[in-house]
Amino acid sequence: MKKAEILTLLTNLHVLREGHFLLTSGRHSDRFLLCSQLTMHPDSTELLIQELAPRVAALKPTVILGPAMGGVILAYELARALGCRAMFAEKDGEKMAMKRGFVLTEEDRVVIIEDAVSTGGSIRKVVDVVQQSPSTLVGVAALFDRTAGQVQFEGVPFISLMEIEITSYEPDQCPLCQANHPLVKPKS
Numbered sequence: 001m002k003k004a005e006i007l008t009l010l011t012n013l014h015v016l017r018e019g020h021f022l023l024t025s026g027r028h029s030d031r032f033l034l035c036s037q038l039t040m041h042p043d044s045t046e047l048l049i050q051e052l053a054p055r056v057a058a059l060k061p062t063v064i065l066g067p068a069m070g071g072v073i074l075a076y077e078l079a080r081a082l083g084c085r086a087m088f089a090e091k092d093g094e095k096m097a098m099k100r101g102f103v104l105t106e107e108d109r110v111v112i113i114e115d116a117v118s119t120g121g122s123i124r125k126v127v128d129v130v131q132q133s134p135s136t137l138v139g140v141a142a143l144f145d146r147t148a149g150q151v152q153f154e155g156v157p158f159i160s161l162m163e164i165e166i167t168s169y170e171p172d173q174c175p176l177c178q179a180n181h182p183l184v185k186p187k188s
C-alpha cells in the first residue's frame with residue numbers, strides 16, 4: 001500500500017482525527033491517532049500488519065510482545081502473520097511486567113510492537129521486561145512513528161509502517177484555543 005492509501009484508510013476509519021485535542025502530556029494538538037478505531041476492524045488491522053510483517057520477519061522473531069492495551073491486538077495479529085507466539089506486558093506500578101503465565105526463554109527472539117510511538121516511554125518499560133528475562137530483544141515495531149525517525153531502542157532495529165507528524169502546542173500558545181475551537185479529550 002502507498003502512504004496516501006494508508007492515510008485515506010486511517011481517515012475513513014476515524015483513526016486519524018482532525019480537531020482540537022488535549023493530549024495526556026497537557027499539550028494541545030490539531031490531529032490525534034485513535035488506534036482502537038483501527039483494531040475495531042480486524043480486516044483493516046490485518047491489512048496494515050501484512051504491510052509490516054515482511055520487514056519484521058527478517059528479524060526471525062519467536063515472540064511478538066505488546067504493551068497493554070494498545071499492543072495486545074497488534075502483537076496477536078503480527079504473531080499470526082509470522083507464525084510465532086504473542087504475549088503482552090501490563091502495568092505493574094510504575095513499571096511493566098509480564099503476568100498471566102507468559103515466560104520468555106533463552107531461545108526466544110523478541111520483537112516488541114506498539115500502535116504509535118511518540119516518546120517511546122512505554123516501549124522502554126517493555127524493553128526492561130525483556131532484558132530482565134533470558135531472551136534476546138531483536139527489534140521494535142510500531143504502526144505509526146510520531147518521532148520523525150528520531151527514536152532508538154537499545155541498538156535494535158526500529159520498524160514502523162509510516163511516520164505521522166502531529167504538531168502539539170503549549171495551551172497558552174495554541175492557535176486553536178485562540179480561535180475558540182472546542183477542546184476534546186480524545187480517549188474519554
Ligand SMILES: [Zn+2]
Pocket residue numbers: 020028029171174175176177178183
Ligand atoms: Zn488549544
